[in-house]
Amino acid sequence: MQLSPKNAIEKGLVKGRDDSELNPEDYEGKSSIDLDVRSIIYKSDRSNISECDRYTLESQEMACLISEQVIDVKPGYVAYVFLKNRLSSQGLLAFNTGIVDSGFNGPISTYVTNFSKESIPLGRELPLTERYFFRVVFHKIDFDSNDYLKCKERKYLYHKYVSDQKRYFRLLPKSFLDRDKLQKTVRDEVNSTSLSRAAIYAGIFALGATFFTVVIPPLAADARDYFYHDFDSKLDKVQTELKAVKAELEELKKVKPNN
Numbered sequence: 509m510q511l512s513p514k515n516a517i518e519k520g521l522v523k524g525r526d527d528s529e530l531n532p533e534d535y536e537g538k539s540s541i542d543l544d545v546r547s548i549i550y551k552s553d554r555s556n557i558s559e560c561d562r563y564t565l566e567s568q569e570m571a572c573l574i575s576e577q578v579i580d581v582k583p584g585y586v587a588y589v590f591l592k593n594r595l596s597s598q599g600l601l602a603f604n605t606g607i608v609d610s611g612f613n614g615p616i617s618t619y620v621t622n623f624s625k626e627s628i629p630l631g632r633e634l635p636l637t638e639r640y641f642f643r644v645v646f647h648k649i650d651f652d653s654n655d656y657l658k659c660k661e662r663k664y665l666y667h668k669y670v671s672d673q674k675r676y677f678r679l680l681p682k683s684f685l686d687r688d689k690l691q692k693t694v695r696d697e698v699n700s701t702s703l704s705r706a707a708i709y710a711g712i713f714a715l716g717a718t719f720f721t722v723v724i725p726p727l728a729a730d731a732r733d734y735f736y737h738d739f740d741s742k743l744d745k746v747q748t749e750l751k752a753v754k755a756e757l758e759e760l761k762k763v764k765p766n767n
Contacts, residue, residue, distance in 0.1 A: 511585075511646045513538045521587070521646050522579050525666075530577075542592070544639040545631045546576035546615070549674055551682040557674050562631035565600075565622045568683045572673050573630065573641050574617040578666075581612045581646075583659040588645050589616060595641060599624025605642075610649075614664030616642065617673055621684040 513535035516522060522541050524530055535541060548563040549572035565571055581587050587608035591600065603619040618641075622628050631639065664672075 509648050511648060513541045513645075516541060516646045519582070519585075520580055521582065521585060522577055522644065524577055527578065540590075540643040540645050541577075542640040543575040543577045543616070543642040543644060544636065545573050545641055547574040547670060548572070548631050549574070549670070549677050551677075553682075555682055557678055559670065559674070560631070562629075562633040565620070565628045565630055567622050567625055567627065568685075570619060570621045570680055570682065570684055571630070572617055572619050572677045574670060574673060575615045575642060578615050579608065579612065579644065581608050581610050583610050584648060585610060586647050586649055587612075588647065589618075590643050591618065591620075592640055592643055594638070595620075595628075598628050599626070600628055610659045611661050612664075613661060614669050615666055617669075618642070619677070619680065623684075 511519070511521075514532045517530050517532040517535050520529075522530060522543075525546070545561070547559055547561060549557065549559050550563055550565075550569070552558055563571065579587055589605045589608060591602040591605055595602075599622055600620050601623050603621075605618055608616065630641070
């Protein structure tokens with residue numbers, strides 16, 4: 509059974525900063541409880557981990573959003589957390605939303621990335637209603653006495669929770685799928701392929717030149733007669749192929765890796 513937001517606040521399942529009490533009347537008639545951003549963890553251009561309360565998330569960039577409010581999922585209850593539809597419509601994708609088990613007590617967070625082509629402002633620079641990033645609903649579940657005993661409380665103090673999230677976030681790239689690394693890999697593959705082809709074509713060109721300047725003149729008379737038979741058509745064919753090789757070599761010289 510889903511609890512009304514007012515009932516969830518009355519039971520102390522959601523509290524403000526430093527476990528401050530919220531006013532249940534503020535949540536009367538609502539279908540979920542909105543949580544706003546307290547901290548944003550991001551990576552600088554040098555991949556240093558930073559924290560702030562307002563940030564503009566650029567296209568493809570990743571960040572970690574941590575809630576202002578704390579949730580206390582008491583035994584017998586489970587929380588369901590969703591990203592706000594407004595942010596999804598803007599192109600923000602959350603990676604780890606869903607169920608929060610009984611026994612959890614602390615702030616909650618999510619990793620996000622900006623899939624849109626536009627930057628997305630987050631945090632304290634926005635009006636309160638636009639700072640909300642999570643919506644939470646609570647369900648009551650049937651527990652017997654043994655279930656209650658097995659449900660251990662896991663309390664996370666804010667600063668310890670932030671420290672843990674910074675440690676986890678350090679393992680992630682600044683941009684989704686590490687765009688800079690992918691671009692470098694593609695450039696290296698293209699350059700390596702171009703150089704290999706250039707070497708092959710240069711070898712063919714050199715072999716053709718050697719055939720006409722070194723091999724044919726020293727041949728015996730009978731051998732020369734054999735090679736000179738229908739010589740003009742053979743020469744035209746080789747020259748045409750050499751011109752094609754030269755043209756492709758010139759094109760390869762024009763290819764420069766993007767910086």
